Amino acid sequence: MKFVAADTGGALLTEDYEPVGLIATAAVLVEKPYRTATLSAVRYADPFNYDMSGRQAVRDEAFLAVELAREVKPDVIHLDSTIGGIEVRKLDEPTIDALTITDRGKEVWKDLAKDLQPLAKKFWEETGIEIIAIGKWSVPVRIAEIYSGIYTAKWAIDYARENGKVMVGLPRYMKVEIKPGQIYGESLDPREGGLFGEIEADTDGIGWELYPNPLVRRYMVLEVWRE
Amino acid sequence: MKFVAADTGGALLTEDYEPVGLIATAAVLVEKPYRTATLSAVRYADPFNYDMSGRQAVRDEAFLAVELAREVKPDVIHLDSTIGGIEVRKLDEPTIDALTITDRGKEVWKDLAKDLQPLAKKFWEETGIEIIAIGKWSVPVRIAEIYSGIYTAKWAIDYARENGKVMVGLPRYMKVEIKPGQIYGESLDPREGGLFGEIEADTDGIGWELYPNPLVRRYMVLEVWRE
Amino acid sequence: MKFVAADTGGALLTEDYEPVGLIATAAVLVEKPYRTATLSAVRYADPFNYDMSGRQAVRDEAFLAVELAREVKPDVIHLDSTIGGIEVRKLDEPTIDALTITDRGKEVWKDLAKDLQPLAKKFWEETGIEIIAIGKWSVPVRIAEIYSGIYTAKWAIDYARENGKVMVGLPRYMKVEIKPGQIYGESLDPREGGLFGEIEADTDGIGWELYPNPLVRRYMVLEVWRE
Ligand SMILES: [Mg+2]
Ligand SMILES: [Mg+2]
Ligand SMILES: [Mg+2]
Structure with missing residues (x-):
């Protein structure tokens, strides 16, 4: 698949x-x-001006996934929202109310569905491809998470080149290595069966260090600086 | 022990x-x-005709465990049902009602207890050996789970020999390796302290591949085919 | 920091x-x-006469942490109680009642606060250093847990020298190795990013074995004996 x-x-x-x-x-x-991924795409947010309610992330993810899916025609699209693997094109108010999630989660999805339900319906009508909200069960979602960490390292390199130095937090239990011409990342959880990723990047003239975030167990911090 | x-x-x-x-x-x-296990036994189910309610599994486990225990005289028998390590011979209706489990779990155990309570009582009277429902806390239960995965690989080899190819899902975070004359399996969770198993098997003329189940994070798929 | x-x-x-x-x-x-730790201190309890309610542990931890902190002047002190990272000097009755923890946890903290709130307030007034109850999120707390396991191995060596042999259970998913002149310990969870510790100890004439506790998955048993 x-x-x-x-x-x-x-x-x-x-x-x-x-x-x-x-x-x-x-x-x-x-x-x-x-x-791992055979192809990846990224969209950077502005971390200095970010909506932490969770709405911005899922919306960005859906639009970027559809963009990539138009190109590569997958069997299905997985989003990182754990609501039972339901098809997003079917998310009307009564369906959302029937989900076994928190009231806050229902409010977020009622809001999100305004944009994403029509997007998913239109995309399904055009291509037959479903967008499902499967979340933490999906291995492809975890691989996307690892790539978000790898691209975060790339962002940090560019930021450090301009501003001298930066500290970023990676997604849960993953590490990255900045190598000549590339950034490699992998899961630190061996139960996942060896998930990893790699992208090309200009890594010249950059120093870095990776270590545990002392305030958030199982999350790593990456420091990057201009040498 | x-x-x-x-x-x-x-x-x-x-x-x-x-x-x-x-x-x-x-x-x-x-x-x-x-x-690991110093001795193991298996009973195969018919996966094409399986009662997924959870009753069949626990009942089969209790009878197979008692059969092995008659032979090897252990100090205690562990079953994979996490209800506080209670002795199965004591599971009458009021005791089941007092367990801090779901109502559905109580229904399942009231049904199961009809067969298993007398089995446990008789076995205890004859041998002094208790059967306890300890579930996820037990390391022997996890080793049994790993062996169920190893025997699943053996079943897959036999099935592929007859039918050309087959795909099976292994128990949680474990892997298997099909080697000449044997099947090896081990936990992918290093926190468990190195749990593994091995059985002899005819592995000639068989190809295989192991990879993450894309729909169920932390579970591996084994494909086996006739070469 | x-x-x-x-x-x-x-x-x-x-x-x-x-x-x-x-x-x-x-x-x-x-x-x-x-x-890892750049400095460590230990206080041994009497395991034959231990209050398992959880009060003794947190109280001992707070006093030992303050003692070490007087010496090394950290930015903050972390205690192993997961109540949202709240400052201990602010824990009066209404604040404890407002915590989202169990009623039993509230009773324990109301009792604990009698000693620990004044301790934290006084220490903060003298030094400006906060004591926060952050618990499982804190990497320093996990490193303290690993050192408690390493010191437990040291206690077991001393006990075995006097009494012939002893069995101890280590903290969750960690192992120890008794080497000439030192005891090394490390986390078995690679998601934590490589946490470990080491102390010097007289390890002459001692035999040992480490293996999974069969009754508590993911916890190891250390046996130590006089050779
Ligand atoms: Mg996400
Ligand atoms: Mg089971
Ligand atoms: Mg503790």
Whole structure:
């Protein structure tokens, strides 16, 4: 099977490891054996001006995933929202009310559905491809999360080149390595069966260090500086 | 201490990674240092005709565990049902009603207890060995789960020999390796301290591939085919 | 940033792997890159006479952490109680009632606050250093937990020298290695990013074995004996 999935991750951090805003939405094409992406795309947010309610992330993810899916024609699109794998084109008010999620989650989805339900319906009518909200069960979503961390490292390199230095927080239990001409990332959870990713990037003249975020167990901090 | 434990796992999958039914109930004898089994037994189910309510699995496990325990005389038998480590011979209606589990779980256990309470009582009277429902806390139960995955790989080899090819899903975060004359399996969770298993099997003329199930994070798929 | 944290762990076990009482409270100084302690201190409890209600542990931890903090002047002190990172000096009755924790947790904290709120207030007035109850989110607390396991191994060596042999349970998913002149310990969870610790100890004439606790998945047992 061919999957397209999207997720948002990576946060700009203050000197005290407090998150300022999110950095990267990544969409990925994932094919058998489902351990990495065969294609990826990114859209950067402005972490200095970020809506942390969760609405911006899912909306960005849906639009970026559809953009990639138009190109690569997957069997299905996976979004990072854990509401039982329901098809997004079917998310009308009564359906959202019937979901077994929190009242706050229902409010967020009623708001989101205004944009995403028509998007999903139109895309399905044109292509037959469903967008489903499967969230944490999906391996393609986790691979998208790893790519969001890899692209966050790329953003950090560019930011450090301009501003001297920067600290970013990676998505949950993953690490990155900045190598000559490329950025490699992988899951730190061996139970996931070896998920990883890699992108090309100009990494010249950059120093970096990776270490555990002392305030958020199982999350790593990446520091990048101009050398 | 000497433990006997049993668990059921491994699922026949469709081409779309949907489970059809469970495959193998394994019972194991586990002795110090509690990392693998010193003896194992299997009973195969018919995955094409499987009761997914959870009753069939626990019942099969109890009977297979007692069969092995008659032979090896353990100190205690562990079943994979997390209801506080209670002795199964004591499970009458008022005791089940007092458990802090879901109403659905109580219904399942009231039904199960009809067969298993007398089995446990008789076995205890004859041997002094208790059967306890300890579930996820038990390392012997996890070793039984790993063996159910290893026997699932054996079933897949036999099925592929007859039918050309097959896809099965392994129990949670474990992998298998099909080697000449044997099947090896191990936990992918290093927090468990190195749990593994091995059985002998005719593995000639068989090809195989292991990869993450894209729809169920932390579960692996095994494909086996006739070469 | 510089952190001081404290935690209690390690349990004396019976031959049947049942816990008798806790063994070691460790306080640690943790500095960037936050993977181990640059300084540690221990206070041993009497496991044969231990209050398992959770009060003794947190109280011992707070006093030992303050003692170490007076010496090393950290930016903040982390305690192993997961109540949202609240400052302990602010824990009066209405604040405790407003916490989103169990009623039992509120009772424990109302009792604890009698000693710890004045301790925290006085220490903050003298030094400007806050004591916060951050618990499971804190990496320094996890490092303190790993040191409590390492000091538990040291206690077991001393106990075995006097009494011949002993079995202890380590804190969650960690292992220890007894080497010539030192005890090394590390997390078994790679998602934590490589947390470890080491202390010097007289390890002559001692045999040991480490294996999974069969009754508590993801916890290891250490046996130590006089050779
Ligand atoms: Mg997300
Ligand atoms: Mg089971
Ligand atoms: Mg603790």
